[in-house]
Amino acid sequence: MDAFYASVEQRDEPALRGRPVAVGGRPEGRGVVAAASYEAREFGVRSAMPMARAVRLCPQLAIVRPDFEKYRAASGQVMAILRDCTPLVEPLSLDEAYLDVTTNSFNEEFGSSVARRLKQQIKDATGLTASAGVAPNKFLAKIASGWRKPDGLTVISPERVEAFLEQLPVEALWGVGPVTARKLREAGIERLVQVRSFDQAELAKLVGSMADWLRRLSYGDDPRPVVPDRAAKSSSSENTYAEDLVDLAAIRAEVGRMARENAEWLARKRLAAKSIDIKVRYADFSTVTRSHTLSLPTSDADVIASWATMLLEKTEAGQRPVRLLGAGVHGLVAERLAAAAGGVDL
Numbered sequence: 001m002d003a004f005y006a007s008v009e010q011r012d013e014p015a016l017r018g019r020p021v022a023v024g025g026r027p028e029g030r031g032v033v034a035a036a037s038y039e040a041r042e043f044g045v046r047s048a049m050p051m052a053r054a055v056r057l058c059p060q061l062a063i064v065r066p067d068f069e070k071y072r073a074a075s076g077q078v079m080a081i082l083r084d085c086t087p088l089v090e091p092l093s094l095d096e097a098y099l100d101v102t103t104n105s106f107n108e109e110f111g112s113s114v115a116r117r118l119k120q121q122i123k124d125a126t127g128l129t130a131s132a133g134v135a136p137n138k139f140l141a142k143i144a145s146g147w148r149k150p151d152g153l154t155v156i157s158p159e160r161v162e163a164f165l166e167q168l169p170v171e172a173l174w175g176v177g178p179v180t181a182r183k184l185r186e187a188g189i190e191r192l193v194q195v196r197s198f199d200q201a202e203l204a205k206l207v208g209s210m211a212d213w214l215r216r217l218s219y220g221d222d223p224r225p226v227v228p229d230r231a232a233k234s235s236s237s238e239n240t241y242a243e244d245l246v247d248l249a250a251i252r253a254e255v256g257r258m259a260r261e262n263a264e265w266l267a268r269k270r271l272a273a274k275s276i277d278i279k280v281r282y283a284d285f286s287t288v289t290r291s292h293t294l295s296l297p298t299s300d301a302d303v304i305a306s307w308a309t310m311l312l313e314k315t316e317a318g319q320r321p322v323r324l325l326g327a328g329v330h331g332l333v334a335e336r337l338a339a340a341a342g343g344v345d346l
Contacts, residue, residue, distance in 0.1 A: 001078065001122075002129045002150035004095035005035035008074050009064045011127045020045065021062045025253065027052040032253035034066050038150055048241050050250050068264060071095075074126050081121050085114065088226045093237065094261075098138055100226040112155045119153065136161065139222035143172055161220045168192040173214050177323045178243060179283040180207060192218050208285055235262050236277075236328030244283045248318030251325065252309045258327040259308035263301035266329060272297035274331030276307045280315045281324035290314045297333050304329060 001007070005023040010016045020040035025031020031051040043058035055061055075094040082089045088100035101114045108114045115132035122130045131152040133144025140161065144154035156164050170189050171181045183206050189198055195218035204211040216222070237258035245251050255278055266273060277291035290311040298304065308327045312318075 001095035002131055003035060003037050005066060005071055006037035007128050008071055010037060016062055019062050020058050020060060021064060022051065022054050023064050023066050024051050026063065027055045030249045032250045034257060046242060048245060048250055048254055050247055072264065074128065077126050078122055081118060081125060085118060088228050090226045090228060098141065098226045112153070115153055137222040138224050139174060139217055140220055165220050166193055170195070173217050175210055177240060179323065180285065210285065234328055234330040234332065235265050236326055237261050238279060238324060238326030240324045244321035244323050246321050251317045251322055252312060254325050255312060255327050256305045256309050258325065259305040260301045262327060262329045263299055263304045266299035270335040271332045272299045272335050273304070273329035274333065276304055277328050277330065278308050278311045279324070279326035280317050280322055283321035283323050288315055299335060
């Protein structure tokens with residue numbers, strides 16, 4: 001979906017249409033941008049940015065408090081449309097999913113035709129635009145989906161894969177953020193395909209255990225299947241940021257937001273979690289996880305968000321640049337069993 005939270009707000013409030021909009025907290029309260037409209041992005045406003053900085057970049061920015069109930073409702077409409085097309089739908093978040101449309105309810109032979117029909121159905125049902133990437137695998141489809149946003153459609157047919165790869169910068173590789181990209185460029189790797197000929201041992205020194213995976217991706221090789229929803233044993237959210245996060249308040253806000261998304265998912269599934277964890281990946285790709293086991297299972301958003309943000313105190317977030325954050329819940333049980341246990345962990 002295109003600038004999902006902001007687009008929902010612009011759809012529902014005509015006065016916001018065509019204006020730079022940021023969904024998030026107030027700048028005076030150290031709020032953080034959760035989503036930015038394309039008009040706001042022209043000023044450099046991005047998600048996870050402190051709202052005070054966003055207002056400095058764009059003084060005319062309209063700030064809207066997030067309404068996750070509204071976003072979940074729109075997401076539910078979109079996901080229902082996708083699942084009517086194929087059962088092989090792997091949601092990544094409220095506004096993004098992979099689909100395997102080899103077999104589809106439209107009986108369309110070409111993925112591009114499926115994508116066009118889905119985009120139109122989404123627009124008709126929700127009033128929102130989506131961008132689609134059609135390709136032989138997840139890696140290429142993900143890149144293609146962002147190629148012509150908003151309202152884009154990019155097709156990478158098998159015979160075009162090599163030509164497409166040759167035009168991509170090294171940043172297009174999955175997991176390569178600004179810090180790693182700078183290291184690779186300093187080593188002489190400017191384009192994605194140059195990873196192929198770079199010395200493997202030297203590559204490993206630069207990116208560690210990711211070296212083999214990045215080399216595979218440089219050939220467009222990604223064998224991961226689309227995995228539809230399964231019986232859940234856990235739920236987690238994570239995000240890799242275009243710019244490393246250094247502000248602790250912004251980091252706390254992001255972890256709190258993801259923890260609340262997990263709590264909302266638990267509530268929808270009528271589940272409760274026994275443990276909470278977070279993941280922090282620093283700019284040098286070193287990664288730490290921290291967890292807390294609750295005395296009683298819960299789906300309470302305040303409890304889950306509070307523990308998730310407190311776990312940050314056991315990391316170096318705010319002292320070291322952070323490129324990825326994640327929050328998750330584990331040890332899931334039916335909500336009725338949690339209720340029978342009595343109360344929540346405080």
